[in-house]
Amino acid sequence: KQEVTQIPAALSVPEGENLVLNCSFTDSAIYNLQWFRQDPGKGLTSLLLIQSSQREQTSGRLNASLDKSSGRSTLYIAASQPGDSATYLCAVRNSNDYKLSFGAGTTVTVRA
Amino acid sequence: EAGVAQSPRYKIIEKRQSVAFWCNPISGHATLYWYQQILGQGPKLLIQFQNNGVVDDSQLPKDRFSAERLKGVDSTLKIQPAKLEDSAVYLCASSLDQGDTQYFGPGTRLTVL
Numbered sequence: 001k002q003e004v005t006q007i008p009a010a011l012s013v014p015e016g017e018n019l020v021l022n023c024s025f026t027d028s029a030i031y032n033l034q035w036f037r038q039d040p041g042k043g044l045t046s047l048l049l050i051q052s053s054q055r056e057q058t059s060g061r062l063n064a065s066l067d068k069s070s071g072r073s074t075l076y077i078a079a080s081q082p083g084d085s086a087t088y089l090c091a092v093r094n095s096n097d098y099k100l101s102f103g104a105g106t107t108v109t110v111r112a
Numbered sequence: 113e114a115g116v117a118q119s120p121r122y123k124i125i126e127k128r129q130s131v132a133f134w135c136n137p138i139s140g141h142a143t144l145y146w147y148q149q150i151l152g153q154g155p156k157l158l159i160q161f162q163n164n165g166v167v168d169d170s171q172l173p174k175d176r177f178s179a180e181r182l183k184g185v186d187s188t189l190k191i192q193p194a195k196l197e198d199s200a201v202y203l204c205a206s207s208l209d210q211g212d213t214q215y216f217g218p219g220t221r222l223t224v225l
Binding site: 004031032034036041042043044045046049089091093097098099100102103104105 | 116118145152153154155156157168203205210211213214215216217218219221
């Protein structure tokens, strides 16, 4: 069974600092990995999707890396802003059954 | 393009009552998912539909939860009777096909008293 862990559970940084969010997974037989953002009381918004054959994806200030063999992904957010405050969830899709397994998320607070 | 729609947004019921949630996926999306997200946890898949057929319902508590997607478009999730531990956000998502990016609705927050 795929287990997804996100560390830390919560993070507070001053505006302008770079954010580093970690995700680890136990089964390396993945189809893809996705990072989501969730604002309080809202659904999930997809930020980046990395296919198993890729090593990274970039979108604006966001960059996500994937090391499938070691079971790790990292989401980098450059020059954080108060609007980046949210919970960030990592989700891994298994290659055998396409099931999506989520981590518990990292709650980020960016202080103005 | 309209996103995934869910209703109601909030629901408060007493234990042993029944409740139903509705989801309308993005037009043309064949795959529809229902997730349960308990506070402080990531979403857990309850059931996955491919068109109007069930692909995976292994984590659906079938003694009290049921779901249907009769015409392969919108879907309903029902809980009967509700328990305190069912308090959670119920998220609906859809994707073009299995393995494609999932798009999530805003969720329904259920509180069972």
